[in-house]
Amino acid sequence: MAKSEKHKLAQTLIDSINEIASISDHHTPMKKHCGNLSRRLKLLIPMLEEIRDNQESSSEVVKALLSLKESLVPAKDLLSFVSQVSKIYLVLERDQVMVKFQKVTALLEQALSGIPYENLEISDELKEQVELVLVQLRRAIGKGGDVYDDELYRDLLSLYSDIGSVTESDMLRSVAEKLQLMTITDLTQESLALLDMVSSSGGDPGESFEKMSMVLKKIKDFVQTDNPNLDDAPMRLKSRLPKLQDGDQDRPVPPEDFRCPISLELMTDPVIVSSGQTYERECIKKWLEGGHLTCPKTQETLTSDTVTPNYVLRSLIAQWCESNGIEPPKRPNNSQPSSKASSSSSTPDDEHNKIEELLLKLTSQHPEDQRSAAGEIRLLAKQNNHNRVAIAASGAIPLLVNLLTISNDYRTQEHAVTSILNLSICQENKGRIVYSCGAVPGIVHVLQRGSMEARENAAATLFSLSVIDENKVTIGAAGAIPPLVTLLSEGSQRGKKDAATALFNLCIFQGNKGKAVRAGLVPVLMRLLTEPESGMVDEALAILAILSSHPDGKSVVAAADPVPVMVDFIRNGSPRNKENAAAVLVHLCSWNQQHLIEAQKLGIMSLLIEMAENGTDRGKRKAAQLLNRFSHFNDQQKQQSGLGVEDQISLI
Structure with missing residues (x-):
C-alpha cells in the first residue's frame, strides 16, 4: 500500500x-x-x-x-x-x-x-x-530582491507620484520598453490586468489602483503619439477582414493562417522570420527597417533579420485560391527567397524554386514522387548549413516526419529520417525538429521497424538531437531506449556504433539510466566487453561507468560478476578504459564492500597506486577514491577483529 x-x-x-x-x-x-x-x-x-x-x-x-x-x-x-x-x-x-x-x-x-x-x-x-x-x-x-531593475522602479515611481506633471519622453519610452507595453495588445492586456485587480478588490480599489491606471494612460498616450500608426501595429485586437471590391460580397474570406498578421491581407509572398512566424515580405521588411528587433506576433527577440520563403504556405494559398475561383496572388518580381528583408538574395532563384517543387512532391499521393523528393532533400541538406536553414524554414520537416510513419516504402523512410539527421546538424533546427514538429515518435518508429540503414540513421539522429539536455528527456520518454539497446545488440557494426553513442548521451540524464537498465542494456554491455573483435569495448565501458552510478544499475552490474573484468581493464586497458573501469569499481565498492575484498585478491592495489601516480587526471581521481575506500575498510576491519584486509584474504 x-x-x-x-x-x-x-x-x-x-x-x-x-x-x-x-x-x-x-x-x-x-x-x-x-x-x-x-x-x-x-x-x-x-x-x-x-x-x-x-x-x-x-x-x-x-x-x-x-x-x-x-x-x-x-x-x-x-x-x-x-x-x-x-x-x-x-x-x-x-x-x-x-x-x-x-x-x-x-x-x-x-x-x-x-x-x-x-x-x-x-x-x-x-x-x-x-x-x-x-x-x-x-x-x-x-x-531577497537584489535582482531588481532599480532604474525602472525609480522611473515608474516618479510617474506614479507626479501624475499631473509633464514627463520626459525618454523616461516614458524606457518604461514602456522595459515593461513591454509597446503595442495595442500589450497595453490592452495591462489594462485588463488592472481591471481584474479592481474587480477582485470588491469594486473599491483605493487610490493606488486609480493612480496605476493613470500611469498606464500616460504610457499609452506616449506610445500612440510616438507611433501614430499604432492602430496598424501587429497584434491589434480589432480584426480587419481583407478588403472586398464592389460586387465581391460573396467572396470567401481567406483562412487566418493565409493572412499576414501585420496587414491581415492574403499573403502573396509569405516569408518566415527566425521566430518561426510567417509574414508578408513587404510588411516584415518595413517592420525590420523601422529598427524593431522583435517578432511582431510573439514579441520574441529575433536572432537574425534573415527571412526565408514559406514555399509550402505559398502553394497552399494558391490551391485555396484555385478551389475558390479566385486568381492566385502574384508574387513580386523582386522576391528574395533567403536574405535580409531589404537586401538582395545571394542564392539563385531556381535553387529555391527547386525546394518548393520538392516540398510539393513530398505531399504527393504517388510513392515514387515522395521517395525521389525525400532523397533529393537528403542530399541538399547534406551539402551545407545554408541549405539546412532554408529547407527547415520552408516547412519541410513536418512533411518528412509524416513520411516516417505513413510510408510503407523502406527507401522513403530511410531518405526521410536521414534528411532529418542532416537537418539536425544545424543547431537552430534541433528544437524545431523535437518540439515544433514532434519528430521523436516517428524517429523511434523507424528505429523499431525500418531497414537496417534507416535504423542506423534514426539512432544517429537521436544522438544529434540529444545534444540538447531538454531533448534527452523527450527522447527517453518516447520509448527510444529499448530499440537502441536492440540495435546495439543485433545491429551492424555501424548500427552498434550509432546506438552506443545515442545511449551514452541519453544516459547522461539521470532519469534515463533506470530505463536503460530495465531495457536490458547491462548484459549487452558486459557481452561486448568480452568481445574485443566487436570494436565496441570503449563505448561499452563508458556507458557501463554511467549506469553503475544508478541504484538499479549497481545491482544488475554486480550480478554480472564484473570485478575480474574491471581489474583486467585497469591492468591492460587504454588510459580511457582504465579510468572508466575504475569508475565502475568506485560505484560498486561503495555499494557492497565484498567487491573490495574480491578486487584486492586480484591484485588491484599495485595497479591503483601506479594509476594514482601516472594515470589521466580522471584516472588519478578514481584510483585515489578506491585507495581511500580500501584504507577505510582496512581500518574498520582492524577495529572489529584486529585483522586487515590482507589478513582476511589469507584466511579465505
Missing part, C-alpha cells in the same frame, strides 16, 4: 512541477525570480523519478512527499499570480511580492529538508543535486 501511495505521490509531484514550469513568465518584470524558482523545482524531477521507480518505501518517505506536495501549491499560485497580474503593480509593489517569493521558498526548503534521504535508494549524484537546490533556496531566502 505504501509503495503504491509513494508511486502516485511521486508522479503527482513530477506532474505538478512540470505544470509550474510551463506557466508563462516571459513578459513579467519578475521573470528572473519566476525562472529561478521553476528551474530549481525542475532539478528535483530526477530524484522524484528515482523515488517513484524504487521498490522500497516507508511511511516516513510518504509523509515527506506529502509535505513537498503541499509546499508546491503556494508556489504554483504565486507563479500564476505573477504571470497574470499588472506589470505596473509588480514593479511598484515589488517588496510585497518579494515577501511572497521568500515565503514560498522557505516552505519548499523546509519540505525538502524533511525528506529522509538516508532511507532512499538514490544515487550520490542525485543527493548532491538536491543538496545544491537546498543551498540555492536558502541563499534565495536570505538574498
Whole structure:
C-alpha cells in the first residue's frame, strides 16, 4: 500500500512541477525570480523519478512527499499570480511580492529538508543535486530582491507620484520598453490586468489602483503619439477582414493562417522570420527597417533579420485560391527567397524554386514522387548549413516526419529520417525538429521497424538531437531506449556504433539510466566487453561507468560478476578504459564492500597506486577514491577483529 501511495505521490509531484514550469513568465518584470524558482523545482524531477521507480518505501518517505506536495501549491499560485497580474503593480509593489517569493521558498526548503534521504535508494549524484537546490533556496531566502531593475522602479515611481506633471519622453519610452507595453495588445492586456485587480478588490480599489491606471494612460498616450500608426501595429485586437471590391460580397474570406498578421491581407509572398512566424515580405521588411528587433506576433527577440520563403504556405494559398475561383496572388518580381528583408538574395532563384517543387512532391499521393523528393532533400541538406536553414524554414520537416510513419516504402523512410539527421546538424533546427514538429515518435518508429540503414540513421539522429539536455528527456520518454539497446545488440557494426553513442548521451540524464537498465542494456554491455573483435569495448565501458552510478544499475552490474573484468581493464586497458573501469569499481565498492575484498585478491592495489601516480587526471581521481575506500575498510576491519584486509584474504 505504501509503495503504491509513494508511486502516485511521486508522479503527482513530477506532474505538478512540470505544470509550474510551463506557466508563462516571459513578459513579467519578475521573470528572473519566476525562472529561478521553476528551474530549481525542475532539478528535483530526477530524484522524484528515482523515488517513484524504487521498490522500497516507508511511511516516513510518504509523509515527506506529502509535505513537498503541499509546499508546491503556494508556489504554483504565486507563479500564476505573477504571470497574470499588472506589470505596473509588480514593479511598484515589488517588496510585497518579494515577501511572497521568500515565503514560498522557505516552505519548499523546509519540505525538502524533511525528506529522509538516508532511507532512499538514490544515487550520490542525485543527493548532491538536491543538496545544491537546498543551498540555492536558502541563499534565495536570505538574498531577497537584489535582482531588481532599480532604474525602472525609480522611473515608474516618479510617474506614479507626479501624475499631473509633464514627463520626459525618454523616461516614458524606457518604461514602456522595459515593461513591454509597446503595442495595442500589450497595453490592452495591462489594462485588463488592472481591471481584474479592481474587480477582485470588491469594486473599491483605493487610490493606488486609480493612480496605476493613470500611469498606464500616460504610457499609452506616449506610445500612440510616438507611433501614430499604432492602430496598424501587429497584434491589434480589432480584426480587419481583407478588403472586398464592389460586387465581391460573396467572396470567401481567406483562412487566418493565409493572412499576414501585420496587414491581415492574403499573403502573396509569405516569408518566415527566425521566430518561426510567417509574414508578408513587404510588411516584415518595413517592420525590420523601422529598427524593431522583435517578432511582431510573439514579441520574441529575433536572432537574425534573415527571412526565408514559406514555399509550402505559398502553394497552399494558391490551391485555396484555385478551389475558390479566385486568381492566385502574384508574387513580386523582386522576391528574395533567403536574405535580409531589404537586401538582395545571394542564392539563385531556381535553387529555391527547386525546394518548393520538392516540398510539393513530398505531399504527393504517388510513392515514387515522395521517395525521389525525400532523397533529393537528403542530399541538399547534406551539402551545407545554408541549405539546412532554408529547407527547415520552408516547412519541410513536418512533411518528412509524416513520411516516417505513413510510408510503407523502406527507401522513403530511410531518405526521410536521414534528411532529418542532416537537418539536425544545424543547431537552430534541433528544437524545431523535437518540439515544433514532434519528430521523436516517428524517429523511434523507424528505429523499431525500418531497414537496417534507416535504423542506423534514426539512432544517429537521436544522438544529434540529444545534444540538447531538454531533448534527452523527450527522447527517453518516447520509448527510444529499448530499440537502441536492440540495435546495439543485433545491429551492424555501424548500427552498434550509432546506438552506443545515442545511449551514452541519453544516459547522461539521470532519469534515463533506470530505463536503460530495465531495457536490458547491462548484459549487452558486459557481452561486448568480452568481445574485443566487436570494436565496441570503449563505448561499452563508458556507458557501463554511467549506469553503475544508478541504484538499479549497481545491482544488475554486480550480478554480472564484473570485478575480474574491471581489474583486467585497469591492468591492460587504454588510459580511457582504465579510468572508466575504475569508475565502475568506485560505484560498486561503495555499494557492497565484498567487491573490495574480491578486487584486492586480484591484485588491484599495485595497479591503483601506479594509476594514482601516472594515470589521466580522471584516472588519478578514481584510483585515489578506491585507495581511500580500501584504507577505510582496512581500518574498520582492524577495529572489529584486529585483522586487515590482507589478513582476511589469507584466511579465505
